[in-house]
Amino acid sequence: HHNQPDTGSFFCDVRGERLLIDPGYYKDRPEHHCLPLIGGRGPAAPSTWTGRILACEDRSHGLHYAVCDATAAYAGAANRAQRHLLLVADKALVVLDDIVAAAPVTAQYQCGGPATAVPGATAAWFIQGQQVRLRADVFCGGPHERALHPERSLHDVHCGYHFADCRWFPVTVAYRPQPDAPLVTVL
Numbered sequence: 001h002h003n004q005p006d007t008g009s010f011f012c013d014v015r016g017e018r019l020l021i022d023p024g025y026y027k028d029r030p031e032h033h034c035l036p037l038i039g040g041r042g043p044a045a046p047s048t049w050t051g052r053i054l055a056c057e058d059r060s061h062g063l064h065y066a067v068c069d070a071t072a073a074y075a076g077a078a079n080r081a082q083r084h085l086l087l088v089a090d091k092a093l094v095v096l097d098d099i100v101a102a103a104p105v106t107a108q109y110q111c112g113g114p115a116t117a118v119p120g121a122t123a124a125w126f127i128q129g130q131q132v133r134l135r136a137d138v139f140c141g142g143p144h145e146r147a148l149h150p151e152r153s154l155h156d157v158h159c160g161y162h163f164a165d166c167r168w169f170p171v172t173v174a175y176r177p178q179p180d181a182p183l184v185t186v187l
Contacts, residue, residue, distance in 0.1 A: 007043040007051035007073035008083045009033035011110075012093055012187060017129035018112040018166040020187070023154060034110050035070075036183075038081065039103025043073035054082070062089030077101060078177075095185040099177040107173040107183055109136065112166035115148050122146065125171055134187055138173050141181020145174045 004024060011034060012020035024032030030042020043050065050073035056066045064087040071081045078101035086094040099105055109115075111127045118124035123138040123146050138146065149170040175183060 003045045003047070004028070004033075005030040005043045005045045005073075006033040006035065007046065008068045008070035008081065009035040010083070010085060010095070012134070014129065014132050014134055017132055018164060019127045019129055019132070019134045021110050021112040021164075021166055021168065023110055023152075023168055031108065032110065034108060035083075036081070036097055036099060037106045037108065038074055038077040038099065038101045038177075040106075041074060041077045043070055044075050046073065063087070077103065093187040095187070097183040097185075099182070100179050101177050105175055105177050105183070107138070107175070107185070109171040109173075109185075111169040111171055112164075113169065114151075114167070115169040115171050117146075117148060123173065127169075130165070136171070137186045139184040139186070140173075140175050141178045142176055144183075147172045147174070 006024055009022060011022045020034055022033060035042060052069045054067040054069050058064055066085045067082060069082045071078055074081050078099055080098060080100040082098040084096040097107060113128045115125050115127055118126060123144060125136050125148060127134040152168045152170060154168050
């Protein structure tokens with residue numbers, strides 16, 4: 001209802017700590033959300049609903065599953081842009097980005113604590129909270145490049161995360177989408 005360019009974005013709290021955040025809720029650019037940029041473009045600010053929830057299920061034994069089709073929000077940048085989320089109790093969150101597009105993709109993760117590379121891993125990092133640490137691993141069917149970016153300020157707007165007990169450390173993963181090999185992020 002705020003017409004944010006955030007179709008398909010998500011956040012993740014672990015034991016009460018904000019480890020993947022959504023600073024874009026208070027900013028108006030898709031670069032501030034946890035979502036993919038396709039050919040440098042994020043979802044457009046909608047004038048109506050541009051995302052569709054294809055599935056939202058609570059399965060037995062702590063499995064929760066949801067699918068958001070954000071294809072229309074990318075206004076022709078992709079033939080398909082769907083995000084699947086599988087929450088496995090309090091053990092893991094699996095995010096599968098099923099994107100069919102000719103342009104390169106940059107997956108964005110807005111970390112709520114310092115992000116550091118996992119030693120010896122080229123596509124994994126830790127997000128350090130005050131009491132917990134979250135590991136993020138990315139799997140892709142082709143070459144990809146992870147980048148840990150410097151801390152960004154949450155104090156440029158006077159609402160939302162300005163008052164939160166978290167910080168903002170962006171991480172990006174750049175890759176070329178392949179129809180049979182979606183990007184998979186395991187948190």
